Amino acid sequence: DAKTTQPNSMESNEEEPVHLPCNHSTISGTDYIHWYRQLPSQGPEYVIHGLTSNVNNRMASLAIAEDRKSSTLILHRATLRDAAVYYCILRLYNQGGKLIFGQGTELSVKP
Amino acid sequence: GAGVSQSPSNKVTEKGKDVELRCDPISGHTALYWYRQRLGQGLEFLIYFQGNSAPDKSGLPSDRFSAERTGESVSTLTIQRTQQEDSAVYLCASSVTGTSSYNEQFFGPGTRLTVL
Numbered sequence: 117d118a119k120t121t122q123p124n125s126m127e128s129n130e131e132e133p134v135h136l137p138c139n140h141s142t143i144s145g146t147d148y149i150h151w152y153r154q155l156p157s158q159g160p161e162y163v164i165h166g167l168t169s170n171v172n173n174r175m176a177s178l179a180i181a182e183d184r185k186s187s188t189l190i191l192h193r194a195t196l197r198d199a200a201v202y203y204c205i206l207r208l209y210n211q212g213g214k215l216i217f218g219q220g221t222e223l224s225v226k227p
Numbered sequence: 228g229a230g231v232s233q234s235p236s237n238k239v240t241e242k243g244k245d246v247e248l249r250c251d252p253i254s255g256h257t258a259l260y261w262y263r264q265r266l267g268q269g270l271e272f273l274i275y276f277q278g279n280s281a282p283d284k285s286g287l288p289s290d291r292f293s294a295e296r297t298g299e300s301v302s303t304l305t306i307q308r309t310q311q312e313d314s315a316v317y318l319c320a321s322s323v324t325g326t327s328s329y330n331e332q333f334f335g336p337g338t339r340l341t342v343l
Binding site: 148150152158159160161162165167203207212213214215216217218219220 | 231258260262268269270271272275277282283286318320322324325326327329330331332333334335336337
């Protein structure tokens with residue numbers, strides 16, 4: 117299975133931007149990059165996804181490197197509610213869309 | 228409409244007993260997934276349904292685990308002869324379809340299973 121590598125943990129201050137990196141050097145041309153997050157005691161929730169171009173939505177932005185071997189999830193202004201584990205996942209084109217979760221990055225936000 | 232629901236929210240059982248966990252996906256979602264999350268760990272994929280068929284059961288850890296889906300709706304995950312290592316949160320997710328790699332998955336709140 118295609119793998120992603122993320123830092124185990126990151127810290128941010130409230131109201132500041134956060135850049136969460138992800139390496140996926142074995143990505144293939146048809147794999148989508150998905151980000152999910154899991155708040156404490158909840159199921160994961162979808163954040164954003166992309167294929168080649170940078171993407172923006174109401175929650176975050178996704179910056180994808182030109183060679184697609186890395187990506188960065190950007191939270192523009194962190195809030196306390198953004199404290200969660202963030203998972204970067206390659207969604208494989210030919211495997212029914214199952215998500216292969218790594219360990220993720222635990223983001224803590226300081227007031 | 229309603230999101231993904233799961234029942235029970237908590238289940239405590241004794242080692243060796245069978246348990247059934249239920250998932251009600253979002254109406255109209257043809258794809259349904261089961262995952263397991265042990266304490267402090269990431270999610271592990273268990274099984275994927277497209278309609279009532281399960282084209283990918285590769286994550287089921289042993290033959291004590293089975294799942295079915297009926298009416299392209301509700302799914303049941305059954306664990307026979309439970310062991311202590313089965314203790315985990317079992318999460319269900321659904322998406323519009325599994326045949327596209329960009330559809331997001333919507334997760335339920337999970338069932339916390341504790342095997343004594």
